[in-house]
Amino acid sequence: MYSIYPRARERIYHYVGFVLALHIGAHATHTFTHLTIPVTLPTPLTVFTIFVVFIAPVGGFLLLLRGDSLFGGIIFVASMAISLALGGTFHFVLQNPDHVSSVPNGVLGFTFEMTAVAVALIDLVGSILGGLVIWAQTSNLPVSLRQSGRISGLPSSGFRPLTRFTYWFSKRIFGEVPEPVTIMAHNNQILWGTSAFEMALDRAGHVDERLKELTVLKAAKVIGCDFCVDIGTSEAQDLGIPHEQLAELHRFEESDAFNELERLVLRYAVAVSTTPTDVPDGMYDELSTNFDEAEMVELTAAIAFENYRARFNHAFEIKSQGFSEGGLCPRMEEPPTVQE
Known part of the structure; x- marks a missing residue:
């Protein structure tokens, strides 16, 4: 027996049950259309097909409900995979009366073709879902x-x-x-x-990645999120942001490592991260001359989202994880506040 989280188990059962219902419904409809298709299968193959298509997946699902996730998952994915292989072979590979190209025209013929495609797609999804169940238990x-x-x-x-x-x-x-x-x-x-x-x-993709990463990293430093600065420094290094900029980020106004546009967006990152937020009209007007509406939305969303992440991590006291291997900008900054 495996350790299973009840809420997650219930949710994955919903997924499996939904796919199973689609599987049975599609195959039942397809079987009905077979009444007009003159296909005669040997009795052993007919019994095997009924077992694989209808009995085995239901049995696998019932095992899942009993808590046997591994064995139930194996039966479920095996039945779906075999059903997919059989249907694909007879409907799309072998030239026989069961091939979709051999089906006579008409309402039932169209239904036959559509359900043949539907069962293939559903069985593929079922195979993948069953594989995830097995992987979750054995990997x-x-x-x-x-x-x-x-x-x-x-x-x-x-x-x-x-x-x-x-x-x-x-x-x-x-x-x-x-x-x-x-x-x-x-x-x-x-x-x-x-x-x-x-x-x-x-x-x-509207704003330059390095410019956006600088503003995100600045917001993390202003709020004082150890983890965000750690992982943000690592990502900045991967983007090729110069070491000098990372080291001088805390004094960007005086540093020669930044150009005027970079200083402007860094001021904006500080303003958005201020409590309460304080973005002067003059600053916004200057930003609007350098960025269009889509770019402003992306830049602001990136800074605001970093505020969310940083404050989330702050609340749980999540510390740095060593992504930047001692990083170049460990210095935190005093979170600015606006006096009322």
Whole structure:
């Protein structure tokens, strides 16, 4: 028996159950259209097909409901994969009366063709989903679960295939799973919502990546997020931001390492990160002469999102994780406040 998180188990069961319902419905409809197709299968093959298409996936799902995630997942993915192979062979490969090109025209013929495609797609999704179930139970994903702050990260073990995929993907990018990811994993909606927004920011592409990274790193330093400065420095180095700029970021106004546009966006990062936010009209007007509306939205969203991440990490007292190997800009800054 495997250690399974109840809420995650219930959610993955919903996915499997939904795919199973689509699988049975599509195959039942396709079987009905076969009444008009003169295809005669040997009795053993007919029995085998009925078992694979209808009995085995239901049995695998019932095993999942009983808590046998590994064996149930194996049966489920095997039945889906074999069903996909059989359907693909008879409907799209072998030239026989069952081939989609041999089906007579008409309503039933059209239904036959559409359900043949539908069952192939559904069985493919079912095979992938079943594979995730098996992978979640058998893969060995070592994750260093640090507890530098107030809450421990969610272990990679257990019945959360999508979370385990996030851990695996993060580990490939950063070398280890960032601690905030393991903490957000306690709430899948927050984890995936945050990840989706971060990917959207990365792919927005209106603002120069290095300029955007400088503003994000400046916001992290202003708020005083150890983790954000650590990982942000590492990402800045990967983008080729000069070492001098990283070292002089705390005194960008006086440093010759920055040009006027860089100083302007860094002032904006400080202004947006001020409590309460204080962006003077003059500053915004100057920004508007250098950036169009789409660029302003992206730049502001990047700074605001870093405020979210930094304050999230601050609240949980998440410390640096060594991504920048001692980084070039460890100096934190006093968070500015506006006096009322």
